[in-house]
Each structure stands twice: as C-alpha cells, then as structure tokens.
Amino acid sequence: MSTTMLRILLADDSLPSLMATQIMLEKMGHEVLVATDGEQALALALRERFDLLLLDEYMPGLPGSAVTMRLRQSTSENNSSCIIALSGVHKDDERQRLLDSGIDELIIKPVTADRLKEAVTKFFPVSSTSIDADVISKLYADLGDDVGRRLLGMFVEELLQMSVRITEALKSENVDEYLAVAHILKNSAALYGADDLATFAREFNENPERFATDIHSAAKTLLARIDDAHHAAKEYALNAAQGKK
Template sequence: MANTSPYDMPELRLPLGGETLTKPISRQVLADTIKRQLGLTATSKLPVPQTALPKLAAADLPRVLVVDDVASNRLLLQELLREAGIMSLLASSGEEALALAQSERVDLVLMDIRMPGMDGEATLEALRQLGGVWKTCPVIAVTAHAREEERQRLLSCGMHDVLIKPVDAKVLVKLLSQHLALTLPAPRQGNGGTSGMAPGESHVEADGELAVVDMQMGARLAGGREDLARKTLTLLLESLDESEASLDTAWQAEDEEALLDAIHHLNGACRYCGVPQLALLAETLETRLRVQGVAAVGSLLNELYAAMGRLRAWQSRQA
C-alpha cells in the first residue's frame, strides 16, 4: 500500500499485489483497503490512481473556522476555501467562534485579530482552554498589519502562522496545505473581470480625484472574482449607516478604543470591493489614530464622512 498525494504519484508496479491510496484519505476508504489486503473481505474493484483530488463526502471534507467581524472578509475567505474543496464555518465574533468550537469538528482556524469584545488573541486562549483537540488545532492569524514585530508577537502568543490582508489566494492555499497536511488544488486564475490594470493602478475621475467606485480595482482585489467584488460592495453599502453611527458615537464620547474598532471595521469592509476614495481615507485615518491618537483625526473624519456621502450618491445613481 503506497500513501502519497495524487500530484506526487509515480508509476508504481506492485508485483506482489497491493493498492495505491492518494491523500486525502477518508477513514472508511483506509479501513476497507486494509481489510481487502488482509483478506478479510471479498475483493472489490481496486481504485484507479487519480490525477485530481478525490471527491469526498461532506462529512470527510476538511473544516476551517473563519472568525472575522467583517462580513466581506468572511465572504471572501469562504469563497477561497470552497474553491480549495474545504468546508467553512463562519463566526462574526470570538464569542460565536467559542460556541461553534464546542459543537462542531474544526481542523483549522483563520482568526482575525482586531475584533470588538473578544479579540483574536483572547479567542485563541479560550479555545485552548477547551482542551482535547483544541490544544493543538492550528490557528492562523489574519491581519492587515504586516510588520515583522507584529508577526513575531502573534507567533509567540500561540498562533501557528500569520496571513496578511488583503488575502492572497496562493498564500492561503499554501498555508492550508502545510497545516492540514493535504495537497490542495491551486487557486483558479480569475480573469479580473474587465480589469487588465497593473497592480497599484486605479481609475481616477476627470478632476484628478480617485474614483468613488472602481469595479476593475475591486475585481483585482478579490482575486479576479468580479462577482465577489460586487457582493462585497453590496455588503459595504448596506453597512454604511451603521458604520457612520458607530464612528460618530465614539467620536462624541472621545472613546479612542471604540473609534479604533469602528474605523478598523470600516477599513476591512472596504478592502475587496473597489472603493478607492473611501478605502484610502479609512486606511489613513486608522493609521493616524493608532500613531497620533484621537486628537489628530478630526479633519480626516469629516473627509471620511464626505466620502461616505459620495458613495451613497453613487448608489442612488445606479438605482
């Protein structure tokens, strides 16, 4: 019996009999094969070596728990996992993740770090305290902060790896393959919708300003998936009123942590949907708030509100 991935399968000759199994292997397939080789069951048709991943029953699929308070981030990761043949469980908070962990089988966790309530590090600690398989279940931090010192800090607190936002599908598949010990299909190459733009390039309006909405940019950010970019744009538009209310409440209360939570949430919601004006302002405001504090962001906050208004006006023109 040879145990190998379908991509690494050599041309094997088994003069004394035997079968080849390709990973991933379900428990039932492994048990049936061993029984046949030991002569404990009637001989059945031998499996043909495969050139692609075998189709597994839903119960046998790897299961990844995605924990992120931003709906568009969950949507993107769910789509990338689906393409890789992996079942996803979605949690919008650390508390929800902890509840799912006590009732569902999970093989790996993709963990956002900055979340209201239980953040990613607190959620990791709570999961480890469940004991059993949760003591060793791989947890990958998903964060927009790519500084090496932040990466090392996350690894030292118990994360198995760090995935940087915006998520690169190839990097995600590589990490999943490594930590699940599976050979996964390479992510599909999206056609980028109508993009054809170089990385970093973006449409500008006639007045030289960044575009309010740029679906070419959105498709590129969503890995060439224009339909996904449109879905994340819809989610952003639906959340604008709530985001503005959260920002205003935190600003009026001079609550720096609540303001950071609100702008971080908006920044994440802008990440994959092609809204360059709002995305740039959200990223700039979050960075300034982290570095200089709440007293330094008043003028930027007004600019942010104006950009949100222009996005609402764009939405009205599409109706």
C-alpha cells in the first residue's frame, strides 16, 4: 500500500514531540517542514504551499486554532489546505472550538503512528497498489506477451539492483548515488506504471533542494518506494506467467 507524497507543515513547541512526529511522517514518505511556534508556522504557511498542516494547539504566540483562522481568511494557497490540530485536550467543547476555527480533524496527543496514519489517510487515501496494471497490460498488448514478460522481468531486476544501490549509498550517505538512482528510475518507473515511484524519483532528482533539510531520510523514502514497486511488479509478473493478468 502506498500514498502520494505530501508536503506537510508540522508545528509544535515541544522539540521531542516535533521530532517524533516528523520522523513518523517521513517514514510514511512525506516531505516535512517544521515550525516551533505559531508565528513561525503562520509565516511559513503564508509563504509556501502545503498539502497538509499539522498544528499543535498550545504553542507560544499563536495557538494552532489562531493560525488556522488567519489562513482560512487569507488569500494564500493554503486557505483551503487540509489542517489537522494536535491537542492533549479531548473534551467535546474543546473539539468543537477547534472545529469552529476551521480545522478539518483533531489528533489527540500523544501522537502515535497509528493515529497519525489514520488521520492523514482519511483525507489522502492510500492507493491499493504501487503498479498501474493497465499500463503493464497495454505494454503486453503492444509488444506481445513474450516481449512484455521479458521487459517486465528486466524492470523487476532493475528495481532489485536499485534497492541494493540505495541501501549501500545510505551506509556512506552518498548523495550523488541517491540522485543517480533517482535519475534512472524517474523514467523507467513511469514506463512500467510505478507512478508513485516515478513521481518521487523525478522530484528527488530534479529538485533535491526540497529535501535539503534531511536528504538521507528522503533517500530512505526512495528506497521504500523502490521496494514497494519491486514487490508489485514481481507479483504482476508471477500472475501474468500463471495467466492471471
């Protein structure tokens, strides 16, 4: 199961909570920018576009609800973005107050990976597979089953090789190797219907500055996308060989 990479603004004045939530989101494959208070969060949200904002309610300066109201009333690109509040208070009147401020959802602290994933996928559903079967089927139809099987087998082998290369590059934190693998996969993955992988690889290869805050975490995300695509392509090849396309 995979989901589209989201650009997320995460704001929390507790550094341990901020870092833990950031790591959870990055492991899900998302790009995360962080803020440590409400003023900083608002400034970022007015300057840059985000798919999702996760805002702690009790931050110094501006609470998350105040940031939300400012954004909803603004003309920025984020005035209609999905906003999820983070709060340790779970009383009904508190939840209603936050909803009235314009948030879309509330996650009760402490934030866990399960709560986070449930809330995020509510608004950004996961796709059922990392390979578009229609793309592969068309390849088989255009080139013939024998050629299609051979080419898909080559793609499966390429994904395995790229997984090994990224794994080794992570050990030495070799950024050039990350980019080289992304360069290879941004086109071949698209050709074989691995759209999530192709999109991430293209963004990583062509705009590495977006990941500059932690490019090694981004490489881990690339590795996860490669492994997802490898599993899906291998499964498709096996089913095709058994006449189950």
